[in-house]
Each structure stands twice: as structure tokens, then as C-alpha cells.
Amino acid sequence: MRKGEVKRKTKETTIDVQITLEGSGEADVETGIEFFDHLLESFAKHGRFDLVAKSQGDFEHHIAEDTMIALGKALNEALGDKGGIRRMGDATVPMDDSLALVALDLGGRVYTDIDVDFEKEKLIDLNSDLFVHLLETLASNAESNLHVDLLRGSNDHHKAEAIFKALGVALSEAVTEKGEEVPSTKGVV
Numbered sequence: 001m002r003k004g005e006v007k008r009k010t011k012e013t014t015i016d017v018q019i020t021l022e023g024s025g026e027a028d029v030e031t032g033i034e035f036f037d038h039l040l041e042s043f044a045k046h047g048r049f050d051l052v053a054k055s056q057g058d059f060e061h062h063i064a065e066d067t068m069i070a071l072g073k074a075l076n077e078a079l080g081d082k083g084g085i086r087r088m089g090d091a092t093v094p095m096d097d098s099l100a101l102v103a104l105d106l107g108g109r110v111y112t113d114i115d116v117d118f119e120k121e122k123l124i125d126l127n128s129d130l131f132v133h134l135l136e137t138l139a140s141n142a143e144s145n146l147h148v149d150l151l152r153g154s155n156d157h158h159k160a161e162a163i164f165k166a167l168g169v170a171l172s173e174a175v176t177e178k179g180e181e182v183p184s185t186k187g188v189v
């Protein structure tokens with residue numbers, strides 16, 4: 001089973017993140033930010049990953065950011081040399097009024113384009129202005145290309161949750177193994 005674990009301790013935060021790619025969608029997530037926990041649980045559930053994320057720290061911004069740094073690095077560790085993976089993945093996922101598109105490539109070239117706006121300042125207890133930054137942080141630490149488009153939607157909770165569900169589904173597709181070969185015409189990613 002492909003697993004990655006990152007423990008990270010700084011003056012600001014203490015983080016422990018573990019991801020198992022061949023999981024069942026079980027999440028054990030405690031970041032102290034309830035809506036962020038909810039998003040990570042949705043991501044794990046719909047990606048069928050097993051995910052542990054235990055995070056403590058000074059401020060919401062640091063805790064959420066450092067959790068995403070650790071998740072990106074743990075994902076990279078789990079993938080190893082990326083031999084045999086499908087590498088690209090995409091998903092278009094509805095949640096009531098909201099429709100989210102996520103397309104990603106784990107090929108090692110970092111690029112992000114994330115298009116979503118929220119009506120309110122807060123997603124329950126997570127600052128809305130953190131949302132895009134958290135996805136960018138994940139993508140850069142996972143050395144990936146991540147495109148996110150909220151195609152439509154009116155409810156902030158649904159918009160955010162649809163995106164994290166789509167992220168799980170798209171990533172699940174991208175990490176699927178199909179043989180041994182490294183998926184690049186270069187022979188290395």
C-alpha cells in the first residue's frame with residue numbers, strides 16, 4: 001500500500017499528516033477548524049483515501065496552511081517515483097446548486113489556476129480568503145498542476161465542498177496504477 005507521512009513542527013504549528021492511497025475513505029482529522037476538517041473528510045471519503053491530519057498551532061491561517069503543506073508532501077512521498085500512475089485526473093462534481101470542475105496533473109510541473117468566489121467572509125469557521133491559498137499550497141507541495149473552476153453555484157458551503165469532493169475524485173483517478181512505467185515521454189517525472 002502506498003503511504004506517506006509528514007510530521008512538521010515549527011514555532012507556529014505542530015502537524016502530523018498521513019495518507020494511504022489504497023484506503024477506504026476513512027478520515028481521522030482534527031485541525032481545530034471544523035469546516036476545514038469537513039473539507040478534508042470529504043476529500044478523503046470521495047478519493048477513497050485513508051487520511052490522518054492532526055494539527056495544532058497559533059492561528060487558523062498557519063494551521064490550515066501547514067496542514068496543506070504536509071498533505072502535499074505526504075502525497076508526494078506516497079507516490080514515490082510515480083511509476084505506473086495514470087498521472088492526470090479530472091472530475092466534475094455537483095452538490096445541489098454547485099458544480100465544481102477539478103483537473104490535475106501530478107507530473108512535477110507546478111501551476112495553479114483556481115477560480116472560485118465566495119459571498120461571505122467565513123465558511124463557517126474558515127476564512128473564505130484562505131480557500132484558494134490552501135489549494136495552491138497543496139498543489140505546489142505535491143508538485144502538481146491544479147486547475148479548479150467553480151462552474152456554477154450560490155451556496156458557499158456547497159461550492160467549497162463540491163470542490164474538495166472533486167479534488168478527491170480527480171486525485172483518486174490520477175494516482176491509479178496502470179503498470180510499472182513512469183508516465184512521461186521523458187521516462188521520468
Ligand SMILES: [Mn+2]
Binds near residue numbers: 038157161
Ligand atoms: Mn457539508
